[in-house]
Amino acid sequence: MRSLLLFAAAALLIGAAPKKLPTPNDIVAASPASAWKLIPPDDLLVMDLANGGRVVIQLAPAFAPIHVANIKALARGGYWDGATIYRVQDNYVVQWGLNESKKPWPKGVTPKPPAEYTRRLKGLTIKPLGSPDPYAPGAGFADGWPVAYNAKGGWANLVHCYGTVGVGRDLSPDTGTGGELYAAIAPLRHLDRNIAIVGRVIDGIDKLSTLPRGTEALGFYKDKGQYVAIASIQLASDMPASKRPSYEVMDTMSAAFAHYLKLRANRHDDFYIRPAGGVDLCNVQVPVRKKA
Structure with missing residues (x-):
């Protein structure tokens, strides 16, 4: 009985969809309106x-x-x-x-x-x-x-x-x-x-x-x-x-930007497998979006 339970648990783990790791673009897309400033x-x-x-x-x-x-x-x-x-x-x-x-x-x-x-x-x-x-x-x-x-x-x-x-x-x-x-x-x-x-x-x-x-x-x-x-x-x-x-620019003192910056320095998602642990200043493009 115990072996059957272990087998069932293993099957559930194998069948579970892996959690999608966020990308910097995901953070931008999910950011609240309060994270943006009008230019x-x-x-x-x-x-x-x-x-x-x-x-x-x-x-x-x-x-x-x-x-x-x-x-x-x-x-x-x-x-x-x-x-x-x-x-x-x-x-x-x-x-x-x-x-x-x-x-x-x-x-x-x-x-x-x-x-x-x-x-x-x-x-x-x-x-x-x-x-x-x-x-x-x-x-x-x-x-x-x-x-x-x-x-x-x-x-x-x-x-x-x-x-x-x-x-x-x-x-x-x-x-x-x-x-x-x-x-x-x-x-x-x-x-x-x-x-x-x-x-x-x-x-x-x-x-x-x-x-x-x-x-x-x-x-x-x-x-x-x-x-x-x-x-x-x-x-x-x-x-x-x-x-x-x-246009609006992301508030660089917002929590959303802090998360975005962290991910720019530590990419680990479906593409990146080895985070750099650091980032060049010019490689962190502050998000800007056109206001509808």
């Missing part, structure tokens, strides 16, 4: 390409306030009318603007902003990454952004992950005004604290990363016939409400 429409820069593609950029005024103010003034002043994408360097950047134009700056633009490459750590609430960072003493997330920081030095900075948007500039001490922008199409952490980071692409990065590569030095297109025309660059807050895109 203000005044911090969304919408770039529509002449080929029908759309690129949406979240601006970061808390990290580069003067450069971001310039970008908003440039958009509202119509500075980018006639702008193009003229540089696509493989595994590096996609760059756009008027390409060395002498066009006057619109009202409200600061022609020579300060070097907004770092900011004071004070005032930021950081969720630590929990893994070492090769470019700074500390790394983590502040208000939805990946950051590097130095607690002893009292500074923090945004980092060059895939999709990061920065300001093109000349050699130092030039800091760039904001008329020429680029999006990183690879992690470029060696540029951290050397260029003003003003935001990140949250939608449509594929419209940039899949463009033909430039064949001239540094990925510039050889002739103007290769340039990709930009139909418009505008702030979402200046668009009609019915046509205005809306």
Whole structure:
């Protein structure tokens, strides 16, 4: 009788479906509404390409306030009318603007902003990454952004992950005004604290990363016939409400993000069999979703 009971128990164990281990995407999908924050429409820069593609950029005024103010003034002043994408360097950047134009700056633009490459750590609430960072003493997330920081030095900075948007500039001490922008199409952490980071692409990065590569030095297109025309660059807050895109970013201090971060560092699901036990800062993409 005892052997029959053991056999029955074993059969039940064999027949039971294995528990599905959650993935980071599962955590995002199951997260409550309280784990998300609305991105203000005044911090969304919408770039529509002449080929029908759309690129949406979240601006970061808390990290580069003067450069971001310039970008908003440039958009509202119509500075980018006639702008193009003229540089696509493989595994590096996609760059756009008027390409060395002498066009006057619109009202409200600061022609020579300060070097907004770092900011004071004070005032930021950081969720630590929990893994070492090769470019700074500390790394983590502040208000939805990946950051590097130095607690002893009292500074923090945004980092060059895939999709990061920065300001093109000349050699130092030039800091760039904001008329020429680029999006990183690879992690470029060696540029951290050397260029003003003003935001990140949250939608449509594929419209940039899949463009033909430039064949001239540094990925510039050889002739103007290769340039990709930009139909418009505008702030979402200046668009009609019915046509205005809306996005939410996960609160990086929420329990949902903590779980998401833990799984990014310790993948163990139907595909991963050996958790890494750590994660690179740029490999933890803070979830962003389009609001219906």
